[in-house]
Amino acid sequence: MGQTKTFTNIIPADSLFGKLRARESDAWQSYVCHDFITQLGKGTLPQTSFKHYLIQDYLFLIQFARAYALAVYKAEDLPAMRQFSATVHAILDMEMSLHLDFCKEWGLSEADIIAQPEARACVAYTRYVLDRGLQGDVVDLQVALMPCMVGYAEIANRLMASSDTVLDGNPYRAWIEMYASDEFQDVAKAEIDLLENTSAKRGGHTRIDGLCQTFAMASRLEADFWQMGLDLAK
Template sequence: MQPISVKMHELAKPLWEKSFHHPFITELAAGSLPMDNFRYYLKQDRYYLGNFADLHRKIAAQTTDPAIKQFLIEGADGMNSGETEIRKEFFGELKIDENEIKTTPISPNAYNYVAHMYHELNEGTTATATTALLPCYWLYNEMGQQLVNVGSPVKIYQQFIETYDSPEFSDATNKMISIVDKLGAEASDEEQEAMIKSFLRSSYFELNFWQMAYEKETWGV
């Protein structure tokens, strides 16, 4: 029987292809993406990543598997420190201070994406909650691998791309895939279907994260 991640990846391919070819990404690679859109993305992503780390801790508290628990705790505590450090550099370079962060409303898509992950934590299972985290690793890793040789003429955009092709990030991605496969192998047919749904929903929100930043999404009220 093939690992559940293979089926997830295949089913999510249409969403992922739209992500890879979204104007936010193609313009970022070309160097033509307005910096204000990237600033918007970073502020929304800061909210997302803070919750992403907390979810690692909360899921770790649920699991009894010591290897999975260790990976999730390390992820929450900065296993991917390269991503954290480069974000600090970006915020400094673009002069995004704490006051701007505090006064920037959370966008609808960022809010809904985080709500989806907490729904899987609180209403789903450890397996579906863990699976909800996977596209953030895997999609970004594939994106980095695709774009790193093409590059971007804008230094900050090139640094962003390189973050997701790093050996550390690739290693973390592969470990997360193996964790989801392990949980999938232990799951019932019903839970496997719920895991796939969780993966696809996260992939949907990933696609809309680009659109959110491209149009600088607001609540419209």
């Protein structure tokens, strides 16, 4: 499909994220290889499912910004604070606007979106992330956030590399290409590097068992976010 490298090539196996991904591979695969993604890649995903996902993803971003604002508070050095702060700015001032522009192409206005309640799957994952951040340190929070930040990059990369993916005539092509872009792939790599830097100060590699539990739960909650869309079509 035009991409020869795989996303896993840029993940150091001995990095904290690499270890988490390897040790919790079942939970991770349930998320990045979910049937919602398979159908999206083939262009067969019901559009009602995708529109519901778009609405909930915007509501998700509101809570996501709050989580990164908490990371600014939890960070222990200025470089990390600045990087987390930049992410808050990117979500509130850029990503949400781009998301609304994308939603307009699907006939959804901001008023349509914010009038909708958060789905249980959205509440479950976002509040879990915030809870891990409140109860733990910055590493606990980052690990809970990683499935979203890094997972989308791997998902899009997988789709672009898969012979099963159909781009011509696929109504979801723009979504796939957005997350497969070099810009987003670089964002994901920066998140992996930042986790490695912050965990070095907090003994992340020595806390791997507890962090694996957080990573697995966050990955499965992300999988539930996909399932939320599919359940509409049943």
